[in-house]
Every structure is written in C-alpha cells, then in structure tokens.
Amino acid sequence: MIVENVTMLGHKDHGKSTLIGSVLMLTNSVSNTRIEEAKKYSEKLGKPFEPAFILDSLEEEREGGLTIDSTRAEAKYKDLAFEFIDVPGHEELIKNMMSGASFAETAILLASAKPGEGIREQTKRHVFVAKMLGIENIIVAVNKMDTVNYDENVYNKIVESIGKFLSDIKFYGKVRYVPISAYKGENIIRRSDNMKWYKGVPLLEELYRMIKGAGKKNENRFNKLRAVVQGFIEDGNEKLISAKVLSGKIEKGKIMFFPGNIERNAKKIILKGRRVAKAGEGSSVAIEIDKEIKNPRGLVIAKKGEEPIVANKLNALIFATAKLTSSSKIVIKILGNEVKCNKLKIMKQIDTTTGASSKKRLVEALNAGILELELESDIAFEKYSVLKSMGRFSFYIENKFGGVGIVE
Amino acid sequence: MIEQNLKELEERSIFILREARSKFKNIAALWSMGKDSTTMIALARKAFLGKVPFPVIHIDNGIDFPETYKFRDELTRKWKLNLIVARSEIKPEISGFSCCGANKTEALKRVMKQYKFDALIVSIRRDEHGVRAKERVFSPRDKNFRWNYKDQPAELWDDYSSKLDNEGHVRIHPLLDWNEIDIWNYIKKEHIPVNQLYFSRNGFRYRSLGCTHCTVPLKSDAKNVDDIIKELKTTTVEERSGREQDKEKEYVMQKLRALGYM
C-alpha cells in the first residue's frame, strides 16, 4: 500500500491534534482500545473527551494540552494510506517541526475561523520552512467554522489573506481551501449540511485528489550517478566501501571519488548480500575497489566526466532557529560530512512571515537569509534544485542546532 | 493495519545500520529473541555481508520462556552471533513492574559501562504503544540514561545526531517506520527464524513476548507465519494486550523510559 506523508502545519490552538484524532476516528483507523484509553483519561482530567486525546499520549501533553513532539498517525482512505505528521506549533519547538516536515511533500495548513485566531505569525514561518523543505502541495483547512456560525464571509476573508501570503513567499505549488470543523467532524469525510455554500469536496477527498494528481511527478530527473560513502564494511580481510546511491546507477568499472578526483575501479558491487551488475537510486551497496581509500566517509562517487560541484564556496538559502551574524561560528553537516565555515557573508535577510527581503547583515531567529559560505575545505555537492539529497544541509552554531539550508 | 513497501523499509534500515556502524566506535544491539529484534539482526546480516559485526545483548531476568532460551542459543550458533548475557535481578520496584521494570535498566547500564558501548540498537517500532511513538531514529540518552523528550535534536533527512556527551550513548532505532504486519511480511519473505511461541498450539499463542511472568497468551489458531499475517489483517486487538505491564498507566511507562528502560 502506498503511504503518503502529510504534514500538519498551523498553530497549536487551531486544532491540529483534534483534526488528526477526528480523521483517525472517522476513517476507523484507531482501535477501540485506544479510544477507550483516551476517554478514560479525559474523564480523569475532568475534561470533555475530544479527539485530540487519542494522539496525545504523553502525560504532560494531556495535562498541558500541548503536543510536544512529532507524532505520526496513519489513516486509510480509499486506496491510499495517509501518514499524518503532527508537528507542534510552539516557536521554540520549531526545530522539531522541521524534522517533522522534512519527509512530506503535501501539507495541510490549519487556519482558524474563530475570531481573533486566523493564522498566526508562527504558522506563516512554518509554511515558509515547509516550502523550503520541499512541500509542493498545500491544502488550507479553515477550521472551527462552527464557532463563527459557518459564515461564508469569514471563510472567504481568510482564504484571501492566506492566498496573498503564499504568493508573497513565492509558493508556486498547488493550493486548495476547505472549510471544516474538526471538533464536530464536519467536511472531513462527509459534506457538511451547515456549509452548503461550499461547493468543493471534503478535506480527505481533496487531499486524496491532490496526491493522486501530483502522482505524475516532474520527470526532470537528474540521472547522473551520485552515491555517498558511509564508510567501510569488513569482509574477511578486505574492506569494502559502503555507499548509498542517491541518483543514477552504479556499475562495475571506473568510478571517481570527490573531492580529490580519486580514481578507482569498482570490481564488485554487492546489494543486500548478492553480487549485482548495477544498483540504482536508493540502494545501499558495498563496493570492492582495487585500491584502498583512507577516509572515504562523506565522499561522493560519480562517473568520470560527470562530476558533481566541488568547491569550498557556496550560496545558500537558510532558515535560522537562532540569530545568525557574519561573525557566527557555524559548522555545516552535509552528506555525512561536518565542515567548519571559515567565512560567512549574509547577503540578505528574508522575513518568513511576509516573504519580504532586506539587505540586513544578520538573520534574526526564525527568519531566512541568503548566505555566501566559505568552508574550511572542499566538499562535493549539487544545487538543491538539481538534486535535493545533495543540496541540503543542517548547520550548528557552537554545537547547538542552528538551522537548515539549501544550496542555490 | 497498513502494509508498507518492504523494499523501501529494508533499504532504509540497512542505511541506518551502516550509518550507525560508521559513526560510532563501539555499538551493540539489544536482542530479546522477539520477532522485531530478530528481524533487526537479519537486516544487519544483509547490511554487513552475512555477518553481524556487533555484539547482541540479552538482558536476562532468569525467568524467560524456555523456548526463548532455546531459540537464543540455537540462533546464536547458527548465525555465529557475539552474545552477551546480562543478568538482571528481580527487585521490588513499581508494582506490576517487578520483573520487566527498572531493574533491567540497571543490568543494561552495567553492560554499557563495562564494554564502553557508545551506541545501542533497539528494535522498537513507532506503531507500538503510544509513548514509543515519540522516539526518533537516533535518540541520545545522557549519562543517567534519561531520555530528554522535551529537547530532542532535529532528525533532518538523513542527518542523524551524534553522541550527547562523553558518558551518554545514542540509541538507534532502525525499525521505527515498520508496522507489525511489515515485520511478519518480511519474516515470511526472508524465511527468518522465529520463536515458536508466536505460533498457536491448542488454540493459544503469544502475539508479543515478554518474560514468563508478565506475558499472557491470546486465543488464536494461527499456526504459521501466513496464518499470523491473515490474523493481523483482520484483528484489532492491541498487540500488547497480552502483556500486563501495558495495563498500567501510560505515564508510568513513560517515566520508565525516561529512566532508561526501553
């Protein structure tokens, strides 16, 4: 069965946990035991049962009403299985949200119709980061419609403002809008009688169609051989190179390791214990080469004449979780390599809540920036737009997680 | 239960195991002789050309099932495993947890210290009991084995975290994305040997294995792997409803986790 990851973006109070809990119940994707456990717990707390309890299984979450970490929940719908990656909305937990968002291409963005709620600044930042991390399809679910009497005007205003924001941050993917009430389970699987003015389909159907429609992915595929070395695997007295193929195919014969232009002959390729003639994208292989390489971890394998970019300077779009200045000492982690950055130039800062850029020489926490990095040594990489797996990195400021970046 | 693509799951697990091997100096794996940890060992053999290049640790409280001991010793011989048995004491702890509780953590701490392991492979899956759903693929523990669930480092793409401090260790979860049914599908596909307690004789079998004290059999007629897979596709009974410890409050389990119990 095909499992589609769906990221849940939006502020914690706008009902993400309730929505997922509701989806699980409506699609019969949660066992009675789990529901009973959640009901018992809500009784103990003296709170009325609500679907969010199904997901929140840590004690503190239940008492504080806050989802702390990425949580996944699976729901079946027609011939697809959705894995909802619920991420917390709290600002200081944004680093967790980034790891949650990083595996999905489709997101549900939850906005609240309740007066005074709407979409928060923090939600906007999440959307920005999600876009950066490869989200290509967004369904905007305007929740809590039951609190505004299912008013179409309220809905339209929110749709308009979110639409503007998405175009401001240059989101060019697919966007759809659905009015819902997660608490009451309206317009999630079944059309709501209270919103007859809404001419679209319910949320899960919208999600289903979006994912099916996106199936024919952009076949601008990069298919040059790119494999990254993990390390060694012993085979008796021999040391084989373990590597993961990121694109293209690895075959017996001449291969090159970068940086360093190291030429070797791949004598044997082993995939899951068997000798093979070649192995394609996604394969973890063991390669017997004719002459040992001392510290191969992090090197990139390619064919002669099809080299990756090898440089110690690169431009990147980054998202910082902590303030970044040109004197910040950062270390980037890319493809198993940890490289110190000698010089860092901030070309501009981008406000993640508006998409506006300014020629500031620093990047405030939770904002983005365009940087010029000069690393202490050469690394092999590709632009993010060419090959995602070789164009993205995380960075650390004095050993603390500092943010993510993509190579431009 | 949703069945996933085995090839992708297998690739990812092999990648994780190899990363662990490359990043850490001294790794070991927990082996309970259950279907998950045995599958993990089978994956390790695939990742490392037929060998398992790290020790497997059995935390033994002395009252495991005789079938489990037999399975352990036979597979250790067959697959030439480097087995470390760490004896744990049965102590009075939190009620209901007297044998499978915190004292196992003590035995584990002892072994980690003795051998100076800096990373531990644990075969938990996200679809198991709620609390485990919070774990990441690489999850660091500090020196008191505390899992600081409020401040976990980001797991971005294929970027996994390294050691937390000099005395702590990192836990590696290569099976985090697998569902129960994926495990059985893989066991079937690869003909992985499995503890016979999982199979029914006379109307009962064990769906999940703990020690003889806290594991309770379920009514079932599943006599082989195919039967089990069929049964999983139709049943909704929580996997662990045969294990009494899960009838205790979830927060107690969470606290045990925070104390280092897996």
Place this chain on the structure above:
Amino acid sequence: MKNDKIIKIADALQKEPNETNWEKFAKALKKSGIKYYRIVYVSLKNAEDLTKSYAELFDAKGKLVTKVPIFKRDDGRKVEGATIYLKGLLNINKW
C-alpha cells in the same frame, strides 16, 4: 518406569535447587518423557517470591509427571530465575 529418574531429581531440586542439581535435571530431561511445562506464579514482588512459584511438568499425553521450582540458589548466593533449565519443553500455560 521411564520418568523415575527425573522425578527423583525433581524431588532433590525441591529441597536443594542448586546449580549441580539443575544441571543433573537438564541432562535427565532429555531422556525423560516430559514434553510440556506450565509455570505457576504465586506473586512476584521480588526475587524471594520466586521460591513460592513452580513449574508443572507433563508428558506427551498431558499427564502431570512432577513439579520443579523455577529458581536457583547456591550457598551464599542470591535467588536467581532458572527457567533456562526447562529448555526443550513446550509451554502450555492457559490450556
């Protein structure tokens, strides 16, 4: 009778469940007609409680042959679990 030897050793175990007796038991088990076991726990709050629990041993027809403790204790040492010595037998708890 086939099971006389093992019954004798089981009796010795009830009195002295030390390593020597357990090893004798494990050896004799292979030659006996015992096929199944059922463990009966009285309560298990600590290691000492193990001494209250026991395992019932049955032949291929399901007839009770004898009982053994499920712990091991040598002079001056702590009580330890000893179910490993029942290796080779099959569980029939809850049947």
